[in-house]
Every structure is written in structure tokens, then in C-alpha cells.
Amino acid sequence: MIEVRNLVKRFAEVTALNNVSLQVDDGELFGLIGPDGAGKTTLFRVISSLLLFDEGHVEVAGKNPVSDYAAIRQMIGYMPGKFSLYQDLSILENLRFFTAIFKTTLEENYDLIKDIYVQIEPFKHRPAGKLSGGMKQKLALCCALVHKPRLLLLDEPTTGVDAVSRIEFWEILKRLKQQGITIMVSTPYMDEASLCERIALIQQGQIMGVDSPEGIIKTFSKPLFAVKADDFYSLITDLRDWNEALSAFSFGEYVHLTMRSESSTAMQVESYLFSRNHSSVSVKAISANVEDSFMYLMLKKEESQ
């Protein structure tokens, strides 16, 4: 559905996208994972035909976003990161506006948006600007869906959204995928990556890896331990001081400790911490998650630079 090869986009002296290549298959739920400023929005704007690029090759459903922009705009639904609906129009008026633009009716594709729309329907006469964050997000998704797009582009739909609404939003995405819509979604929340079929990790305009979440995790080749002790702050500073440690990052109530040597053991970590007078020490060997892998790749990239 999406084919991007060696894409480069520069803004004056800043290279926003630096040789980006990725492919999104038909019907796939694809995640673009990376922090603010990584280039996620720029990539969305290129794919949705809203931004010209400097180098490379981009195809969306076999069409070129520069020459065939009209065809692409017909078949995509794009939800920008910034709320972009008409604040002074009501929920219903915004929806009618989008159906009119795409020469369709609310009734025609009602099945597609029904699950989401019923949740905001009680407020359908309220101006969009007066809705809560979660409701705005649902309305924006409805507006992106009313013309039954083949490809849905969602730029950080869950940023600033609470943990419960985020779970609900991903359930909605799964249902849309089942209806055959290809979805490309970006997020700065690493825990959401595991909900995608494949993900691209992006940082400073470069793709650090494209794979299934399991495949990305496999690139994490070092021993990883979850460590806990009474004094959390001195635990993390002591681990960072240790030559054997590659990195020590806080993860909730644990420190995730990555060791340099393949043969490191939990015993070795324990005895080091006892030598530093830590109490209630617990060390468990664990497998990495996407966030561990992302930080590991960031450190590897910094080292190679």
C-alpha cells in the first residue's frame, strides 16, 4: 500500500527525513514509533501528498503523491496530530462538511463509524472546540473515516490521552483493520508498539529498524536484568558507575540494567550491589521490550556517530 525508498526531505539546513525506506502492506496495522522531532509528521505529510520531498521514491497504492495527488487524497483518511477540525462547527456539522467534500453521505458509510460515533452522539450539537480531548479525538477519527478510505494515516492520535482512552482507541483500530483498512499510526508511547503488526523505529529523521515488534526485540542481544533495591536513586547511580554495565534505565519501580558482557549473571549484579551496601536487592533476568530495544538502538547509533 505504501512504498517509500531512500526518501530525503530537508527544511533549510535541517534534514527532517534522512534516507528513509519502508513498506506498508495492504491491510496492515503499521506503527511509526519515535519521539517529537523524529520526522514522523513530515513522513505523514509526504505520504498524504501535502508536502513535496527532495529525493527518493514514494508510492501510495501505486500512485505518485506528487503527480497523482488528487487520486491519493480520495482514498486516504488523514488525522493530523494537531486538532484541525472547525472549532465553531458542531460535531454533526463537521461530519456533514467532510461527507460533502467527499461527495458521500453520513448514512452511506455509517457502519464504519457507528462504534465510535455513538460515543459522541449525545453531544452532536456541541461545537467541536468545546469538546474534551478524548471526544475531539473520536470526532477527528470519524471525520477521517466518513468517506471509507482504503488507507488511514493517524499522526499521534493518542498523545496527551489518558491510559484508559488509549486502550479503547487501540481496540477501535483493531476493529477497523478487520474491515480491511490499512492503517499507519504514529506514537511516542513505546508500549503501543506491541499492538502493531510491524513497526518502524524512527529517531532524528532516520529509521533505526523496521520489523515486527518481536523481530525488533530480537536485535537486543545483551543480557538484561530488572533490578530493585530499597534506595532507588542511589541504586541507579551506582549501576551507572559500574564498568560492567552498558546502561541503567528506570522502568517503573525497577531499573533495567543492560550488561556489556554476554556471560553476565544475576549473581554478579547482586554481589556488586552488596559491595555498595544496598539492601532488599532483587535481580531478575528479563527479556527486552520495545522501549528497551529503542534505547539500545539509540545508544548504538550514538556510539557509531
Added chain:
Amino acid sequence: MIHDTQYIIEVENLVKKFGSFVANDNLTFSVKKGEIFGFLGANGAGKTTAMKILCGLSHPTSGKVKVAGYDIYTQKEKIKQSIGYMSQKFSLYEELTVYENFRFYGGIYGMTRLDIQEQTTQLLSRLGLSQYRNRIINTLPLGWKQKLAFSVAVIHRPAIVFLDEPTGGVDPITRRQFWDLIYDNASRGLTVFVTTHYMDEAEYCNRLSIMVDGKIKALDTPQGMKSGMGCATMQDVFVALARN
């Protein structure tokens, strides 16, 4: 409880109504000096409303609120002098240099030029960014901007700093470095009042409250909350409370 001086924020039966809508429904909680206090809640639960009141920007409908020993009804200006505020959305002037930002905010708080210079020198050296004093903000990496925004928010030596989703959208390494900065400042006696949607960050707070539909549904240490509700993680605690 309300007159105990170990507490720097004291809230008793706080109610805030907008017309018939009750945004804050009888909130009672207190924050200790030097504590990292997490203020969590679902979207629309009333966190922002309560934060605005604590910062002296909005008036409660009823209830007692004291911040840094000052009364919210009669001493709003004193409160504003005693607190710092940082949000992810707006913090630094991108076209000004690092020092100009410090000077601007220091000036707003009525600090003398000499005091501003001394504080800037000290805060920058603590961040290891002294050599970037004259750099324009928009040429700096996001992670540095976040740390600078925090330092700017505490230039006038406030007793409390309010951090409104300070780590939203930040990369995972920078996010953790930011929490190192929070710990470092709390260990120097600063009280930190912080909101976040990252549930792993909830674990880093000394104590936290979770708001649902205008009410505080839980208030405890992360450990106490998890064991009290029989949950393995703060994510589970949050989902259980917010879904009920």
C-alpha cells in the same frame, strides 16, 4: 492536619463548579515539603482545573486551599511568587538565547540582574550546559530544551514546582534524564507536583493521587496503591480505577 507545617500544599473539601457542572468534587489532600507528588487522572477528570486553582489562576467555588503557607482566596500573588510552572506545550522563547530566557523569567519574578546572573550560572553548570549560555533556543536538541525549561521554572527559587505533562512526546532516554533532574531537585528540598500519562513515571513519585470524574479515587504511595488493589503495575491500578 491542615495546620501542620510539614505540608506545603493543603487542600480541604475543594469544590469548583462551572454552572451546574462539578469539575472538582470535594477534593481533600496534602503534599509534604520536598515530596514528588504525582497528580494523575483520566482526561477531563478535573486535573487542570485543580492545578489552576493551586497556581492561583482560578478561584475555587468553596473549600480551603493553602499553598506554601498562603491562602488561595486572599494571597494569590504571594502564591504566584512561591511557585514555578512548566508545561510541555509552552515553556521557552525559541528565538531568544538561553540566557535571555533566564533573564526574562527572572525579571518577571522581580529578581535583580545580579541575582539572575548568579542563578543562571549555577543552574546551567548543574545541567552541564554552561557553554551554551548564548545559544538560541531553537538550535538546541529537545532534551536540552526540556531541562532548560525546568531550570527556568525554578530560577526564582520557588518552594514548589508544578510540572504539567513535562515529558509528553519526549524520547525514552531524555524522559528518564528528566526524571533524574526531578529527583536531584527534590533531594535539595524542592517540592514537585507533576502530572503524566506515562504510568511507569507514576512509580517514580513518592505519593500520588488518581482523579476520576472530579473526585480523588485513590491517594497513596505507588506501592500502597498496588498492594491495596492487588495490582501488579500502576497501569493496572489506573485502568481499574478509571473504568469503574
